[in-house]
Amino acid sequence: MNNSETEEITDEIIGEAVLALLKTNRPITTPTLLVRLRLMQATEPDRQRRKIIAAVIEEICAKLIRQRKYAPLQVKKINGRWETRGSLAPDSMPSEAKRSTDYPNHGELNRVRM
Template identity: 40%
Template sequence: MNRSKSDPLTDALIGEAVLALLKRKAPVSAGSLLAELGAMESRELDAQRRAAFPRIIADLQAVLAEKTHREAPASEQEHREKGEIRLSKAPQQGKDNLH
């Protein structure tokens, strides 16, 4: 979501969803927020508010997908730089292997 283009209705609906989660003492996470927005959409009677939900949900999903994509290592080099060991490769035969 581009916060500079955010409208008051979007802010209000997201706020209502977060408050609903907090009142139920439910975990507040991206997944629970998306689920709550979907549930609110199904109950909403006002046409303008109901029409806003698909856009809000799609925007949040796009932000989450972008964040996931940015945080995912893109290459073997990134794994090495992070000190990660890839277990998917078969061990190479050589002097370090004990038989």
């Protein structure tokens, strides 16, 4: 698969995730987009698309880490719905909780690393 095909599929995947959020009346935010992408990754039968979804998730997380705008956010499925717990504001968390290295299981489906 060449670079332009990968970029096209990447755009398609992000579009699908945003449309799914709109259809369910969810806010279009980085955390909700990441949750949706992780759900798509977990349910995608095609290995190549799963790989691209993982790359999209990693790219978004890497940009957030570089920007240092967000702290880790806990995401859990409660009563059949994805719910967020925690704060997005880095100032509201202890300084030791701001480091992404404090969350070694960042790839788990129930946790969004930012």
